[in-house]
Amino acid sequence: MTTPVLPTPGTPPRHDRGSVFARLAAFSYRRRWAALLLWVVVLAGTVGAASAVGDSYRDDHSLPGTESQRAFELLREHSPQDAGDTLQLVLHDPGGVTGEATRDRVGSMLAEVGGLPGVAGTRGPYEGDGGAVSADGTIAFATVVLDGKAEDLTLEQAEAILDTGRTIAGDGLRVELGGDAARRLSQPEGGAAEGAGIMAALVILVFMFGTVIAAGLPVISAVFAVGSTVGLIVLASHVFTIASYTPYTMMLVGLGVGIDYALLIFARFRGELLAGTGPELATRRALDAAGRTVFFAGCTVIVALLGLVALGLGSLQGVALAVALTVAVTMATSLTLLPALLGMFGDRFARQFRAKAARRAARGKDDGQVGQGGNWRRVGAAVQRRPVAALLAAVVSLTALALPATGMRLGFADAGNDPVGSTSRAAYDLLAEGFGPGFNGPLVVAVSAGDGTGDGTADPLRAAATAVETLAATPGVARAFGPVTGESGEVATVILYPETAPQDEATADLVRRLRGETAPALAAETGAEFLIGGATAAVEDFSGQVADRMPLFVAIVVGVSVVLLTVVFRSVLIPLKAAVLNLLSIGASLGAITLVFQHGMLGMEPGPVEAFVPVMIFAIVFGLSMDYEVFLVSRIHEEWELSRDPARAVREGLAHTGGVITAAGAIMVVVFGAFMLSGDRMLQQFGFGLATAIFIDAVIIRCLVVPAVMQLLGRRAWWLPAPLARTLPRLHLGHR
DSSP, X not given: OOOOOOOOTTXXXXXXXXXXXXXXHHHHHHTHHHHHHHHHHHHHHHHHHHHHHOOOOOOOOOOTTSHHHHXXXXXXXXXXXXXXXXXXXEEEOTTXXXXXXXXXXXXXXXXXXXXXXXXXXXXXXXXXXXXXXXXXXXXXXXXXXXXXXXXXXXXXXXXXXXXXXXXXXXXXXXXXXXXXGGGGGGOOOSSHHHHHHHHHHXXXXXXXXXXXXXXXXXXXXXXXXXXXXXXXHHHHTTTSOOOTTHHHHHHHHXXXXXXXXXXXXXXXXXXXXXXXXXXXXXXXXXXXXXXXXXXXXXXXXXXXXXXXXXXXXXXXXXXXXXXXXXXHHHHHIIIIIHHHHHHHHHHHHHHXXXXXXXXXXXXXXXXXXXSOOHHHHHHHHXXXXXXXXXXXXXXXXXXXXXXXXXXXXXXXXXXXXXXXXSHHHHHHHXXXXXXXXXXXXXXXXXXXXXXXXXXXXXXXXXXXXXXXXXXXXXXXXXXXXXXXXXXXXXXXXXXXXXXXXXXXXXXXXXXXXXIIIIHXXXXXXXXXXXXXXXXXXXHHHHHHHHHHHHHHHHHHHHHHHHHHHHHHHTOSHHHHHHHHHHHHHHHHHHHHHIIIIISOGGGOOOOOEETTHHXXXXXXXXXXXXXXXXXXXXXXXXXXXXXXXXXXXXXXXXXXXXXXXXXXXXXXXHHHHGGGGSSOHHHHHHHHHHHHHHHIIIIXXXXXXXXXXXXHHGGGGGOOOHHHHHHSOOOOXXXX
């Protein structure tokens, strides 16, 4: 818990009118029932409206200008029956699937499927050269061509396709539905991870504050923020492209950040009560001090997330906007709803906290709240005795953990990561068994007349026919089907099946080799244009764009944060130190993700890291790290201004903030870590990465590395060149 800034001899009394945060707290405190009613109306209104209209989430991983997107647009214009993504109705019968009776049943079923909403057409397993039937004749697949992208198919439409397909099941015949659009049938219901996180946070808060009511206030504040924002995003999904996983991401971030922000304020409030301040003045002072920290940290997260919007990373823009809105609403509840709740229970808290502190004092125990913090002071003193050793041990360990991130491979989870027993996973396994793993990630080659290497008059069908043998003989390609031409005759299509699974690194190498070597050679030979598309190629394009734009994004976020910290602390070295340490903790977190999810440690299935996870973790963690940085260093700065003793300032700053930072970090670790219980691989990676980064930042960085660095810097920590000192405005994070 934090400790109030106690008056010292010779210092002027506090200006209790305070900042805008103090005035806002006073307004909410005095009109607490109106503030609570307002938030109840907001929550009920947004949730009610969202329930009435429903959501319209769309998973769009396309990026304008990429080769896969150009291939899709070309096929959509000239060959719409081949432009859409596909599903596979996978048939399995140990007795064989080629009998006449089975053929008749499959034919009538496909005719019915072809007329369903969202379906552009079907191709039976017995058409052409019979390549859709396995060598042993026990597994076959029919192709369902959608009239758009997989993300445009609704859950109801996918269920209708599966139900229609299963009308012929029986007598040994089994029917499963595979493909990206089928995966939403396997998506787990939310709730378990969020509930587990909230319960774990409540347990920590009860131990921290000693009462259930006190522990519940930060949780109530977070729930109001998350609930209201989820309702707003459901409504916004009808206007903007917002991915289906956005609500879970918002709840993950909103619960962790909401409880964290409310805890920082409530801890300061408790410290003021224990110092003898009345509940109303304690509320104003808590918001005057901790409220500024919350506002600064929240704005840093929002700026970082809006940086993702500026980078134009497809559906990631919608996720970034949604999470930024979540953080903004969370700040609003912390600065308005929480003071109202403190007004309702302030007198009770004053009696309970003071009585508990008196009992602990009578037993000779250090409460650690009113200017003591003996345990943390001893930690600070130990670090100060061996600052170089502490710094080297921490930096070497974190650097070693960060190294695996240099080999991180980005991608997206596929049906092979879905729960065992789901129809998408069953179809995936059957296709891999019958035809090889590459049949789960076909590549689509769009061939057009072209105008770059020829005169623009090449015959696409002839060029595609010429290219089929070359494409089939390309190392890494298991089979090539085609060519097929559309109604206009201006575009031909060849389907390639890799030898390796969609998530395999060899498949990504194949896409790059086809684009960099095979396709240009064919274009030069035939005069036609060859574009490599399909879902697997689109994943490669999206991952490549993320990797290419990540350095610019990091530079923007770090640069803005350094400027803000320079203004706040009027120091050059402290912002640079904060940026380096934040990058170190985030790097260690990404390294841990790589080890666990890419290399399969801790029993996880190996695979690529979800393409947008690193940038989202960076944006969120960098802001939260600034939260702890401001909270700790501002307290050190207060002590520095009082004593002008840098060593004492570090010890006292850690003594007064170490408990709060550790508790806040522990709460976010359990909230984020609870999402490892989710069946969704993306949420598991996101939750694990955030939990790891917060643990490293709250325990190792803030309570070990920062004191060591501040001890080594001494008075130089507060150095600011004279020209900057005259130019920069003066901001105060603590109240006087």
